[in-house]
Amino acid sequence: MSLLMAILIGFLYAVSIYLLLRRSIVKLVIGILFLSYATNLMLFFTGGLTETSPAFAEPISTSELATASDPLPQALILTALVIGFGVAAFSMVLIYRFYKESGTVDLDELSEIEKS
């Protein structure tokens, strides 16, 4: 399970870096989104969430509490998600304005226009 998750997180990072290196700024923004997904997922699994330790437990007995996974990373990603959401909204508005002002979403094309 944890190996599978590690591969998935690594794959998400790879996707995001591939997208970040593209010329189009639309792909750039999607790359940022993937970067934050990969990071949040990683943060999520630092709490030791596996099939034997549930995400939360009703405080009936101490033995059950002991098997539950650490709840703090869940609280952390909640914060990170909200911040990521705000930043994603801002960057989308930014690329929209960018497109409106310059008429292109291609960064290379833009520098060629500026040179000429």
Next chain:
Amino acid sequence: MLFLPILIPLISIVLLIAFRSRLKYQQGLSIVSVIAQLFAAVAILLRLSGNGHLVAQAGGWPAPFGITFVADYTSVILLLAVSLVAIGSVIYSIGFVDFDRQKNGLFLLYQGLLAGVNGALLTGDIFNLYVWFEVMVISSFVLITLGSEKLQLRASVKYLVMNLIGSMLFVAAIGLLYSQLGTLNMADIANKMRLQPVPPLVNSAIMLFFIAFGIKAAVFPFFFWLPASYPTPPIAITAFFGATLTKVGVYVMLRFYSLFAQLDVTFWQPVIFTVAALTMIFGVLMAASSYDIRKILSFHIVSQIGYILMGIGLFSVVGLAGAILFIVHNMFSKTATFMAGGLMYLYKGSYDLKKLGWIYKTKPLLAFLFLIPALSLAGIPPTPGFFGKFLLLYAGFDGAHWTITIVALIVSILTLFSMVKIWNEAMWKPEKNSVGLVVKKVKPAAWTGTIIVVTLTLLLGLTIGYTYDYFAEAARQLLDPSLYIKAVLPEQP
């Protein structure tokens, strides 16, 4: 007490929203707010003189569980410096920035930025540090795009992407660290790292922290976003950025080096020295080849970060005192040079050195206002830049770190060269096709702001005999992190 520097800007934001349509009230309120922050910082400093650390637990939860706020001499000195620069910056912006930008939330965003900066300086919890960094960075995103000119939008894409990558690496590092040590409290992490053998993944986390804050502080090889984006917004905003954003990044490096990385000095010292030397050299060489005042000064921000890193790497009382003095000196001098450059632009209508000229003849006071911080950046006595560099070089020779110290000396000469270049081109050179002054009268607020920050620069240099004790005390605290750990976690062994 410790929450005041964070609460004041947050309350000001609410009030500024309430007075959205009245610009005069907004301006007045912003000035009152930054002065109140100055008083709060002074009050914390006075409380500090007794025991050295001031600790507050948010919500009353005890230390490793709740969010802790800690003030020591380093953070309070920077808190004080930020609020002093903020006073100058707000007043300068009233005179410099156009009314459209002022009405569209300039002052509100300044307060947001200040809330983030003050929070990042005071917090003792790494996840909370991330939150304050985001508060700061998001305010700066909006500030850098405010006005939506084409160049601004283009530059802000780079700024946004680099800063977000930095933030994400930071969060990833927090996750790794938490999975290994099970705590987020900075003192608790430092304590656990000292009590037990450090798991290997913790070292990866610290390396990720170094890269994340390297991006935020614009060190080699992550500095390219800074000169690309800083020159685009109105120079009043750039001046404020120069005093806050990168400096907080480098402050966190200082703090983390003291708490976590100094356990492994044999690995970190060469890394820090290499990065510091390359940052200095690249920054100053690129500054030497530019002809736009804003670009030259932006590249110098990068170059000066290298000196601060050098102080961190030296890690002795004199070296660290020099690094902290250098951060403060940089806040004042850099902001003042940017402001003086802005005044030149207002009078002459250009930032291009080739088009400027004869400012010494037409506006001698402005030339003088530029001269003081420029000499400070180059390191000529009696300006604070001289003392900062002197301390760093002294500590460098004292610790027999020859390479980095000699690099610092050479870079210092090149800095003098580019300051002299601005002086020769803008002040003394006869104008080609004499346009005279584009504008006859500039709003007094812009002059007042510049004069405030230049005076601060001069005062820091002249009073160094008294203030050095504080810098040395701050350095002593950083050298012995067990004091920090004991202040936050009194029950720990």
